[in-house]
Amino acid sequence: MYEMDWSSIPGALPLLFKGLLITFEVTITAIVVGIVWGTVLAITRIGPNKILAKLAAGYVNLFRSVPLVMVILWFYLIVPQGLKAIFGDDIGDIRLTSALVAFALFEAAYYSEIIRAGIQSVPRGQVSAGLALGMTQGQTMRLILLPQAFRNMTPLLLTQAIILFQDTSLVYVIGLSDFFGTAYKVGDRDGRLVELLLFAGAIYFVISFSASLLVKRLQARFVK
């Protein structure tokens, strides 16, 4: 029978921690940029300009219809070319940058759908009330619609963030050492792949599961 040997983990902890930081960096960047860009896309999609609305819809549908792994690879192949064209050949390691860009743009498509539904969940009369008080369309959106929309959709946004956190492990395809990538490399190096992957899986589980418990508690509070 295979005998477990966990001894290579303690020594690798600093390395694994560094990987975890990369995972968090990608996750948090994608959440922040994804929500901001996703909000812009959502507002454009329901906005008055039909051409821009079509473009936004096209963007969202494109990213939602392509596997994430491919998007990551595309950006790894395209972004460097673009950067080289602008800054010359001396651009250093762009794996992290291209992963950040890929995730942010990809997640924006998903976030925009959540945000669009959130905006549409606010009763129409609220817009009328804002406008009737003399607010501009922009003020009504910013002060009346969006705060209510975000309150309604916080649980969904957080759930999407948890999925995103797990999906960041896909950056292994471009050789970026995130938490999963690092665990894999350490396991490979020490011939202890099974232990390292079990360990990494346990960490992903603990983080994701605690986060989803938090979402449940938040949800209960919002329903009240």
Next chain:
Amino acid sequence: MIEIKSVSKWYGEFQVLTDCTTTVQKSEVVVVCGPSGSGKSTLIKCVNGLEPFQSGEIIVKGTSVGDPKTNLSKLRSHVGMVFQNFELFPHMTIIDNLTIAQEKVLGRNKEEARDKGMKFLDRVGLKIQAPKHPGQLSGGQQQRVAIARALCMDPICMLFDEPTSALDPEMINEVLDVMVELAKEGMTMMCVTHEMGFARKVANRVIFMDHGLIVEDATKDDFFGTPRSDRAQQFLAKILQH
């Protein structure tokens, strides 16, 4: 104050308003009534440009509502509107509901807006509710807050779109009392309502609408005394039976 001239409006093929013409003088209270689907709410929403209309003209204190060059936000900032479903902002406290447009639209400072807000809250008898959220208030209280919110903007006239239709019967009077008081103070008011008691008490004129047409536009006494159209007579007979 409000001039409505030959206003027509279509939703696609369907005509909701047909050649509506009427005026509301300064300090006049005009009640608009009629069966549901007669276009009365649509007409009142055209007055502050919440609903666009395809032909005709509406002039509010010298400003043409339908003119694309008109700054609608500016116009609306001094035309108060009260909605059937109150439409208070649920994510803000009562006092913030009253101050937000004063600050963001009229550019008043915080203290000024707050003082004004508290003054009008006091007038509708809800000063102690200031720190609460709309969800914690009864329907009647919410509607009174909505009236106070509109008054904070120092409106030149007030539009009421079925302000008591969503209320439980025992709460209707507290809202009507506030409206009666406003009317007595000389506020120019256009009210879509089925409350004929209110119309009798304070209205100068009553407009009766049916199928998008203004069927009857008469002084209160004429309307209740000798309505000319059959349709208005039937309507009155029905709602006055109860």
